[in-house]
Amino acid sequence: MTSVQIFLHRFYDSDLFWKFRKTPAAVIAAAVLLVMVVCAVAAPLLAPHTPFDPGTLNLMDSRLPPAWLEGGTITYPLGTDEQGRDVLSTIFYGMRISLAVGVAAVLLSVVIGVTLGLIAGWFGGWVDAVIMRMGDVQLSFPTIMIAFFIDGITKAVMPTDLRELTRFYVVILAIGLADWVQFARTVRAATMIEKNKDYTAAARLSRVSTMRIVFTHVLPNTLGPVIILATLGLGVAILTEAILSFLGLGMPPTQPSLGALIRVGNDLLLSGEWWISMFPGLALVLLVLSVNIFGDWLRDALNPRLK
Amino acid sequence: MGVAIVSVRELGRRFDASAPLLQRLLTRAPRRFVNAVDGVSFDVEEGTTFAIVGESGCGKSTVTRLVAGLDTPTHGEVRCLNRTGNPLHMQMVFQDPVGSLNARWRVGRSIAEPMSSALPVAARDKRVVELLEIVGLKSSDAMKFPQEFSGGQRQRIAIARALAGEADVLLLDEPTSALDVSVQAQVLNLLKDLQDRLGLTYIFISHNLAVVRYMADRLAIMYLGRIVEEGPAEVLFEAPAHPYTRQLLDTVPDVDNPRRNREPQAFDIPSPLNLPTGCTFHPRCPLATDVCRRQRPVLRNRPNGSRVACHAVAD
């Protein structure tokens, strides 16, 4: 057997996979999530239209209702928006951006939080105090406020076109910076426990460097809860991005995430074209819900104490 | 022989055992300190076994951690230099076999950790298998995780890891307490054999006086953080001078003399937070007098090579 086969075999035999198969909600959530991620990642291949290529748009086709309503056509299954873009295709591309922002923001929080948590937990003393008080301060600022703040700064220092280009990264930064504290707290607590175990003392006697002890011994022992928190954090990050975009602080209409699509469609809600905002809204709910259900299951399965 | 490679002088370690600040402020409780180790001095000669004996909480583990440099003394000093004046390489077998291995590392990786990184991987793997077999485990055990072993097996893994370091000094904190008798004998014989072949130095802690008698060249008896008697093992076992040593040895089943006189045993073990005045042993001592309650006895040398801290023992 190749090592990949061995790995798959172990995975299939594992306790975790067994628990997974016994939990229908988790299986359904994972399946929905998988489909949505595939649609998002392969949007250029799978989407029926290319909504962001102005050359392919036909203004004659704007504001068409979904296929099953009067006036709808199967060419645009979920209807079109005011510029004649296919709603289903914009959702594929929108999920792509929502997921990319969410994953990148969570990764940023994880890197910052895990690093600071390891440092605080291992060194203790005033280093620990400074880092954890920084976390307390951080937690007393809502994400939205940080986003407003960063948005204000970029407005002041960047020309408009550059701002549009860097918007994606600015949103990631705003969300990622806001969410590191929970990772730092969890990792710090786990680090303090591992630090006091005798195996780290044994490593010190064997003259293993502090860096090496922290990275090879302590870090792997803290990652279980980090993976759980990161999964749950992904749902929050996607939602935060949607809120920021809805408020006009997130992704621009030229590069719309699900939240930006809802914002654009929202203006047309009163004139009866409900599908333009409702379907991206449904996609957002489905995405966040399946992430959260899967994250909840993962938490219960991996670490019953963390409830 | 005869070179003291570990020298401990007036060693002290005080722990802060106070309640948390807020609680202290609310209840006006004073700060409290525990002198876990207080004024301990001894030398360990190269190639010998130095045993530390005493009841739970008397500071044995704290002394070994201080000697290993894993903890910093609040008083006194530890000097660990080899013949050429270089720092000693030490390895330790810890008392608690659960925390002494990383739960996420395969056992083989843990055992290989002290080995030099200059050693090729194949040579390291071979050595791991050798060590596993030496401590009575199977070579296939290298691929398992610590949770798959019993406490006694984990302790043997910890011993294999300590041996892998090729250290000058092994600090053994109750290394065989979780082992059953046959395995215990096997491990003790192994340690003795390695000492003879490699000239290793051991600092050995055990509750089991029969084991200590078998292993130790010198022996220190500790009571509430202090050494009350210290000397060559045969002197202490044949002619114990301190009342506490005599009480301890009395609990060892003596096959030759089953009806040896038993001294009365009091049961109130004083708290290290609130030490008795004078000789800390006086509440339990059958020979205690007024002097003992007022004045703390110092360790004095005796002609037979031991040291005793007791007012009732003549020089």
Ligand SMILES: Nc1ncnc2c1ncn2[C@@H]1O[C@H](COP(=O)(O)OP(=O)(O)OP(=O)(O)O)[C@@H](O)[C@H]1O
């Ligand atoms: N980190 C610590 N903080 C506070 N008190 C401590 C600490 N470590 C040890 N002590 C106290 O110091 C004293 C000596 O502890 P130590 O572990 O050295 O005893 P021991 O002789 O090894 O006991 P045992 O035979 O039970 O292992 C005890 O009263 C203990 O409560």
Ligand code: SF4
């Ligand atoms: S000094 Fe006094 S109390 Fe202490 S051991 Fe000796 S006789 Fe007993």
Ligand SMILES: [Mg+2]
């Ligand atoms: Mg101990």
